[in-house]
Amino acid sequence: MRTLILALTFFAIPAYAWDFAPTPICTLGHTTADAGVSVTYDPSISEYAITLTRPNATWPSGAVFEIEFSGPRGLTISTSRHEMSADGTALTVRDSGFGNVLNGIEFNTTATAIVGGPVVSIPLEGAAPEVQKFRACAEALSA
Numbered sequence: 001m002r003t004l005i006l007a008l009t010f011f012a013i014p015a016y017a018w019d020f021a022p023t024p025i026c027t028l029g030h031t032t033a034d035a036g037v038s039v040t041y042d043p044s045i046s047e048y049a050i051t052l053t054r055p056n057a058t059w060p061s062g063a064v065f066e067i068e069f070s071g072p073r074g075l076t077i078s079t080s081r082h083e084m085s086a087d088g089t090a091l092t093v094r095d096s097g098f099g100n101v102l103n104g105i106e107f108n109t110t111a112t113a114i115v116g117g118p119v120v121s122i123p124l125e126g127a128a129p130e131v132q133k134f135r136a137c138a139e140a141l142s143a
Helices: 002-012 099-107 127-142
Strands: 019-021 026-031 036-042 047-053 065-070 075-079 082-084 090-095 110-115 119-123
Touching (some): 026 127, 099 127
Antiparallel strands (some): 019 026
16 A cells, blocks of 8 residues: 555656657747746747746746856846736747857756846756757758
8 A cells, every 4th residue: 555655646746857849849848846948949930939937926027037047057148128928927038049048058957037036946957958959950940
């Protein structure tokens, strides 16, 4: 009986892994208990986007959004060109190039999103292979 209970306990724990999908557009994603991250590349408009979603809270308003990557190749990226969803739970940044964002995710251990106060940390463990697939997808669609 204890073995059954222990086995069921493991199934109840959600798996939080980085994922890559090549269709309908190149997409890199990750979900934790505090946030969801989606990085996309849409070749029809040559645009990258990162969307950070907080399922249990709204993002505070702030003039500047920063994402700080901690680890061996740490860096901080900031922008005032972020957009909030109507309900305030999703924050999106769009650009024609995302090399620094992809490097930050691939080569570091933690990403910390900061806007107007509270921070949300996202572990980057296991992201590197998925980032490499994402890069290959974006390069193939851009060729």
